[in-house]
């Protein structure tokens with residue numbers, strides 16, 4: 001079935017580092033494109049020239065960045081991405097897939113860094129306004145497997161201790177429990193194909209309702 005062209009979807013992929021969300025976002029992009037949908041795949045932080053520069057700062061393992069500065073930099077990158085890319089693309093009828101979005105800030109800066117969750121949520125709102133993903137896939141994976149899947153050169157965030165990622169993972173699951181309609185938890189401990197089948201089933205159902 002081909003989705004009706006004038007309907008769009010905003011879909012985000014979330015999870016701890018090494019959970020496989022980038023691979024799944026790419027497979028989803030290929031799948032929806034093959035179905036004839038106009039799709040853009042973006043990443044956070046990044047996707048615009050300014051936000052990519054902010055990303056370099058944020059991931060530089062040689063820098064020490066205070067938690068609130070870190071929060072503001074993620075929000076600054078998100079404000080760029082939202083206003084320059086996501087909103088115009090949705091308005092032009094594209095489906096937008098985003099590798100991470102504001103749930104990452106709630107999980108990493110809120111739960112991981114232990115910043116006040118209400119402050120984090122209100123800055124998320126400042127950055128995106130009323131924009132909200134239609135669907136979010138949370139790829140849930142145990143820390144040990146996630147760590148074994150990461151690249152050889154860890155970035156600034158990946159250098160954080162295990163306890164940080166334990167809080168981030170349970171933070172993501174708590175966010176998902178509160179928004180069951182939007183956030184679908186997918187067991188990422190299976191093969192790439194199996195994980196994608198789960199994502200595809202959920203997506204097909206959603207597209208069918210457009």
Ligand code: TMP
Nearest residue numbers: 017044045074100101104105108157158
């Ligand atoms: P990525 O490697 O998945 O592209 O994400 C970059 C890193 O930034 C990753 O370790 C998660 C982290 N991050 C946050 O801490 N807060 C955020 O709001 C976002 C979008 C990412």
